[in-house]
Amino acid sequence: MIPTVEILSTGDELLTGQVVDTNSTWLMDRLWDLGLMVRRKTLVADDRTDLQAALREVTSRADVVVMSGGMGPTEDDLTAECVAAVLGAPLELHPPSLEAIARRFQHFGRPMTPNNRKQALFPRGAEVIPNRFGTAPGFSVRVGRALLFCLPGVPLEYKGLCDEAVLPRLAAGLESVPAGRVVKLFGLGESAADQTMRPVMDDPRNADVRFGYRAHWPEVHVKWTVSGPAAATRADRIRGEVRALFGEAVWGEGKDELPPLVVERLLARGEKVATAESCTGGLVAQLLTSVPGSSGAFDLGVVVYSYEAKTELVSVPAALLAAHGAVSEPVARALAEGARARGKATWGIGITGIAGPGGGTPEKPVGTVHLALAGPGGTSHLQRLYRGDRDRVRRSTAFEALFLLLRAMR
Amino acid sequence: MIPTVEILSTGDELLTGQVVDTNSTWLMDRLWDLGLMVRRKTLVADDRTDLQAALREVTSRADVVVMSGGMGPTEDDLTAECVAAVLGAPLELHPPSLEAIARRFQHFGRPMTPNNRKQALFPRGAEVIPNRFGTAPGFSVRVGRALLFCLPGVPLEYKGLCDEAVLPRLAAGLESVPAGRVVKLFGLGESAADQTMRPVMDDPRNADVRFGYRAHWPEVHVKWTVSGPAAATRADRIRGEVRALFGEAVWGEGKDELPPLVVERLLARGEKVATAESCTGGLVAQLLTSVPGSSGAFDLGVVVYSYEAKTELVSVPAALLAAHGAVSEPVARALAEGARARGKATWGIGITGIAGPGGGTPEKPVGTVHLALAGPGGTSHLQRLYRGDRDRVRRSTAFEALFLLLRAMR
Numbered sequence: 001m002i003p004t005v006e007i008l009s010t011g012d013e014l015l016t017g018q019v020v021d022t023n024s025t026w027l028m029d030r031l032w033d034l035g036l037m038v039r040r041k042t043l044v045a046d047d048r049t050d051l052q053a054a055l056r057e058v059t060s061r062a063d064v065v066v067m068s069g070g071m072g073p074t075e076d077d078l079t080a081e082c083v084a085a086v087l088g089a090p091l092e093l094h095p096p097s098l099e100a101i102a103r104r105f106q107h108f109g110r111p112m113t114p115n116n117r118k119q120a121l122f123p124r125g126a127e128v129i130p131n132r133f134g135t136a137p138g139f140s141v142r143v144g145r146a147l148l149f150c151l152p153g154v155p156l157e158y159k160g161l162c163d164e165a166v167l168p169r170l171a172a173g174l175e176s177v178p179a180g181r182v183v184k185l186f187g188l189g190e191s192a193a194d195q196t197m198r199p200v201m202d203d204p205r206n207a208d209v210r211f212g213y214r215a216h217w218p219e220v221h222v223k224w225t226v227s228g229p230a231a232a233t234r235a236d237r238i239r240g241e242v243r244a245l246f247g248e249a250v251w252g253e254g255k256d257e258l259p260p261l262v263v264e265r266l267l268a269r270g271e272k273v274a275t276a277e278s279c280t281g282g283l284v285a286q287l288l289t290s291v292p293g294s295s296g297a298f299d300l301g302v303v304v305y306s307y308e309a310k311t312e313l314v315s316v317p318a319a320l321l322a323a324h325g326a327v328s329e330p331v332a333r334a335l336a337e338g339a340r341a342r343g344k345a346t347w348g349i350g351i352t353g354i355a356g357p358g359g360g361t362p363e364k365p366v367g368t369v370h371l372a373l374a375g376p377g378g379t380s381h382l383q384r385l386y387r388g389d390r391d392r393v394r395r396s397t398a399f400e401a402l403f404l405l406l407r408a409m410r
Numbered sequence: 411m412i413p414t415v416e417i418l419s420t421g422d423e424l425l426t427g428q429v430v431d432t433n434s435t436w437l438m439d440r441l442w443d444l445g446l447m448v449r450r451k452t453l454v455a456d457d458r459t460d461l462q463a464a465l466r467e468v469t470s471r472a473d474v475v476v477m478s479g480g481m482g483p484t485e486d487d488l489t490a491e492c493v494a495a496v497l498g499a500p501l502e503l504h505p506p507s508l509e510a511i512a513r514r515f516q517h518f519g520r521p522m523t524p525n526n527r528k529q530a531l532f533p534r535g536a537e538v539i540p541n542r543f544g545t546a547p548g549f550s551v552r553v554g555r556a557l558l559f560c561l562p563g564v565p566l567e568y569k570g571l572c573d574e575a576v577l578p579r580l581a582a583g584l585e586s587v588p589a590g591r592v593v594k595l596f597g598l599g600e601s602a603a604d605q606t607m608r609p610v611m612d613d614p615r616n617a618d619v620r621f622g623y624r625a626h627w628p629e630v631h632v633k634w635t636v637s638g639p640a641a642a643t644r645a646d647r648i649r650g651e652v653r654a655l656f657g658e659a660v661w662g663e664g665k666d667e668l669p670p671l672v673v674e675r676l677l678a679r680g681e682k683v684a685t686a687e688s689c690t691g692g693l694v695a696q697l698l699t700s701v702p703g704s705s706g707a708f709d710l711g712v713v714v715y716s717y718e719a720k721t722e723l724v725s726v727p728a729a730l731l732a733a734h735g736a737v738s739e740p741v742a743r744a745l746a747e748g749a750r751a752r753g754k755a756t757w758g759i760g761i762t763g764i765a766g767p768g769g770g771t772p773e774k775p776v777g778t779v780h781l782a783l784a785g786p787g788g789t790s791h792l793q794r795l796y797r798g799d800r801d802r803v804r805r806s807t808a809f810e811a812l813f814l815l816l817r818a819m820r
Contacts, residue, residue, distance in 0.1 A: 013624035017439030029427030041453040214423035281699025282692030289691025300719035303711035
């Protein structure tokens with residue numbers, strides 16, 4: 001039997017639009033690896049009535065509930081109290097947790113505030129989950145039909161306790177694992193992807209397969225899950241068919257992300273890339289250097305907003321700028337070649353464009369971007385017109401540049 | 411009466427960890443401006459049974475439900491169908507919507523696929539919300555006690571239809587507007603913020619005020635909501651008290667964000683900043699240039715990972731690097747001063763550090779960062795030891811650099 005999993009998060013900050021609940025997104029991804037899809041996710045405010053009602057509902061529906069938030073020392077942290085109320089059990093002090101909290105404060109040389117004692121109180125019958133990543137321990141307890149895990153909302157602590165306590169316990173209870181696969185595409189819309197996928201989706205052999213799409217801007221992901229006997233073999237057969245259908249548009253699979261893939265390929269080839277960015281303002285450099293170990297593949301990047309910076313830092317001829325304007329094919333090529341020369345790198349990326357909202361003209365509307373890639377075989381160039389706001393234009397451009405480099409290394 | 415608002419989102423991609431539901435975060439923020447806090451948010455899969463059950467629940471609890479997703483042309487887009495089933499009403503073709511969809515495909519020169527016709531089907535009795543941002547129209551309809559809005563999940567379209575149709579309709583129905591305020595702090599933990607806030611929170615005049623915190627890494631936000639008579643005046647009185655308690659740690663309020671605030675201040679002073687980044691890899695430049703109009707305050711930034719790049723691009727003396735290592739106070743100062751000189755800017759930011767996960771030593775553990783700010787009055791320097799992963803160290807460092815610059819301009 002595959003357990004039904006639900007996620008419950010509490011926190012006013014999650015309902016006022018100030019914090020995005022990235023914890024549960026992370027957990028869903030981990031659960032997907034176990035073949036588990038979360039059935040429902042609920043966010044409630046730090047309010048006793050709402051929280052208790054939500055706890056009753058989720059624990060009457062699901063086999064496993066992973067709850068986060070409300071474990072802090074402040075007044076609006078209500079999780080342990082509300083779980084105890086739903087159980088009809090008292091809160092009890094857990095001395096080892098209190099000692100651990102005190103030790104932690106001592107270690108960091110900070111005074112322990114009286115309200116931190118609250119973090120060592122748990123509903124009677126709960127099993128404490130020690131937290132070596134932060135102050136608040138978690139706990140698990142059976143409520144209704146569900147095994148309920150309560151974890152702190154701080155991402156580092158949440159993820160640490162999931163990895164150490166929650167996921168191993170769930171994995172141990174699984175009999176057979178359904179197989180999920182994801183293929184990642186670039187440069188296609190969801191609707192076009194759906195049309196291309198028709199032959200696979202309409203194949204009678206795949207009638208019980210669950211297909212889906214994700215418009216994970218600027219990428220599109222196609223995914224499917226197969227259950228039952230030979231799930232992995234069937235899922236892999238479909239993968240072969242999907243890759244054949246999409247051809248060059250496929251850049252990755254599963255957990256692949258574009259920046260690490262590019263860095264990994266560069267490191268494997270012993271090559272480096274240098275960047276000269278105008279409208280993306282350092283986003284390409286930032287994406288590349290977000291990858292651990294990227295210093296082996298990246299020495300140098302420049303963000304050159306002004307004409308003068310373009311000329312001084314990467315030797316774009318002033319005459320070229322005067323003749324064609326900054327947003328032009330010749331300047332993109334000069335930026336790429338200048339970056340490559342400056343960085344003594346195998347590859348040079350040059351980007352210039354109009355990210356908006358201002359700066360557009362009828363001839364060069366907002367969203368106009370010129371990308372160039374200089375390499376051992378010469379310099380290639382792409383012109384694009386991206387739709388959307390500044391952030392979207394910049395993001396599309398940066399990812400397109402990485403995709404361009406990845407394809408050049410094939 | 412303040413209406414109870416709930417959010418319902420559908421989409422397998424939201425439950426498999428591949429897409430973060432940023433739409434609802436955005437809407438919550440807009441609702442907060444109207445004094446409305448979302449009571450609960452629910453995410454369900456693209457599954458007929460689950461979606462219908464969730465629709466029944468939310469429409470029996472809330473006055474207003476804003477639903478998103480499931481409005482696309484593909485097989486797993488079930489919203490209109492499930493709303494119709496819950497209402498016991500048939501789906502009907504809306505010819506004006508079909509025409510609008512056909513026109514849109516014509517305009518972009520793409521062929522309309524047969525499955526797009528589905529996007530013009532709505533439950534009988536629904537009011538169609540035209541969508542000039544994309545293909546799928548939205549609709550509103552009364553279900554149970556609730557006014558239900560169904561919107562496409564594509565962020566640009568979702569936000570467009572919220573702004574045009576949902577929010578004006580909600581605002582029109584409000585009698586009095588509660589007042590919410592947020593003060594944004596830097597360099598404090600949530601627990602310390604809570605302690606500092608005690609005098610305000612324990613003030614008997616504020617007994618009915620709802621206080622809260624958000625650890626919006628690397629910032630902490632303190633917020634409160636006042637209802638009833640003179641709500642705005644009372645909320646503003648509290649603001650004065652909170653600002654006095656936190657002093658220098660306050661950098662903003664309400665919707666303030668650090669990068670736009672820094673750019674705005676620079677533009678107002680007619681000054682520019684240049685950057686030389688090592689461990690942040692262009693993040694500071696990227697944050698600054700994410701702000702529309704930043705080209706008036708930023709000409710140039712460099713990302714200098716290697717020794718050679720530091721020396722060549724911003725004239726860090728090779729001897730300095732050899733004597734102190736790249737991650738050191740003298741090098742941070744040289745980077746800041748080099749950036750300032752290179753960019754002919756009023757301010758220069760220099761950053762060097764160990765973002766991890768590799769590269770740490772006992773003397774310079776992972777998280778060690780040196781920041782420097784060169785300006786008209788000389789160069790200041792900060793050394794930090796940030797906790798957390800690579801992303802967190804980089805983000806903390808970049809925001810600290812912006813905060814440093816903002817304070818220098820006070």
